[in-house]
Amino acid sequence: xEADTEERGLSLLDLxxxxxxxxxxxxxxxxxxxxxxxxxxxxxxxxxxxxxxxxLATPTASVAVTAAQTTQAAALMVSPVVLDPVIESLKLxxxxxxxxxxxxxxxxxxxxxxxxxxxRLEVTANKPSDAQGISNAVIxxxxxxxxxxxxxxxxxxxxxxxANDSLKSVNALLGKLTKExxxxxxxxxxxGEAGLGMVAVGELQARYQADVLTFSRSLKGFTRxxxxxxxxxxxxxxxxxxxxxxxxAALVSGVALLLWIFLLQVWRDAARDPEVAKKQMHxxxxxxxxx
Numbered sequence: 547x548e549a550d551t552e553e554r555g556l557s558l559l560d561l562x563x564x565x566x567x568x569x570x571x572x573x574x575x576x577x578x579x580x581x582x583x584x585x586x587x588x589x590x591x592x593x594x595x596x597x598x599x600x601x602l603a604t605p606t607a608s609v610a611v612t613a614a615q616t617t618q619a620a621a622l623m624v625s626p627v628v629l630d631p632v633i634e635s636l637k638l639x640x641x642x643x644x645x646x647x648x649x650x651x652x653x654x655x656x657x658x659x660x661x662x663x664x665x666r667l668e669v670t671a672n673k674p675s676d677a678q679g680i681s682n683a684v685i686x687x688x689x690x691x692x693x694x695x696x697x698x699x700x701x702x703x704x705x706x707x708x709a710n711d712s713l714k715s716v717n718a719l720l721g722k723l724t725k726e727x728x729x730x731x732x733x734x735x736x737x738g739e740a741g742l743g744m745v746a747v748g749e750l751q752a753r754y755q756a757d758v759l760t761f762s763r764s765l766k767g768f769t770r771x772x773x774x775x776x777x778x779x780x781x782x783x784x785x786x787x788x789x790x791x792x793x794x795a796a797l798v799s800g801v802a803l804l805l806w807i808f809l810l811q812v813w814r815d816a817a818r819d820p821e822v823a824k825k826q827m828h829x830x831x832x833x834x835x836x837x
Contacts, residue, residue, distance in 0.1 A: 580796030587788030681777035
């Protein structure tokens with residue numbers, strides 16, 4: 547037990563001695579590497595992120611419907627339906643096939659749906675104006691994609707006509723019930739029956755009003771009113787994080803140097819044994835590093 551402790555102590559002591567002998571290398575080596583990486587970081591292109599917030603909530607839509615629409619919108623913004631018009635309008639082909647341009651553009655876009663039900667759009671580019679411009683183009687392209695096609699439009703128009711006609715009939719009936727009171731529709735009704743009738747007609751009125759609003763909005767698609775926060779013009783780059791890169795590089799190089807120095811010392815100590823020295827020579831020769 548004591549022997550194991552002594553061996554462990556000697557090993558740690560040997561490591562400490564080796565590190566002390568090479569202290570300057572272990573200090574100035576990582577610093578030099580960190581400075582080199584820091585300088586290299588200034589040669590890398592910077593990235594700027596423009597942020598926008600959209601709300602798809604409407605007075606007539608339920609929370610579940612709004613959440614589904616928001617999730618669908620987030621997925622649609624990185625789909626070819628939205629990206630292809632953006633690539634065409636901003637001339638982002640740059641001599642490459644459309645699928646590659648689409649993949650590059652999709653990698654610059656990030657959409658997230660928060661717990662508050664808001665859709666957050668982040669677009670990253672090498673210039674602040676490019677990030678903002680692409681973000682606006684994505685929003686405009688998505689808004690156009692929400693306008694119904696011809697067949698869907700015809701169906702929505704038919705439903706809107708029916709909802710309007712039904713609403714007019716209900717309004718007329720509700721007015722008659724209100725005016726005639728307990729004798730509405732020439733039928734003698736008790737006060738309770740009249741009240742229940744008015745409540746039922748009132749519910750129908752609210753339903754058809756909601757349908758009219760929903761179908762009208764659907765025919766127009768979403769508008770810029772959904773944009774709670776327009777795309778920002780970023781002022782500070784989000785990447786590369788030069789200071790972080792330099793610190794990480796310095797730490798990694800410091801650990802690598804320490805390991806290399808320790809292994810080199812172990813190699814030298816092992817070479818004192820003639821049998822081990824022969825094996826080392828054979829190993830170096832097989833690697834082309836010795837005779």
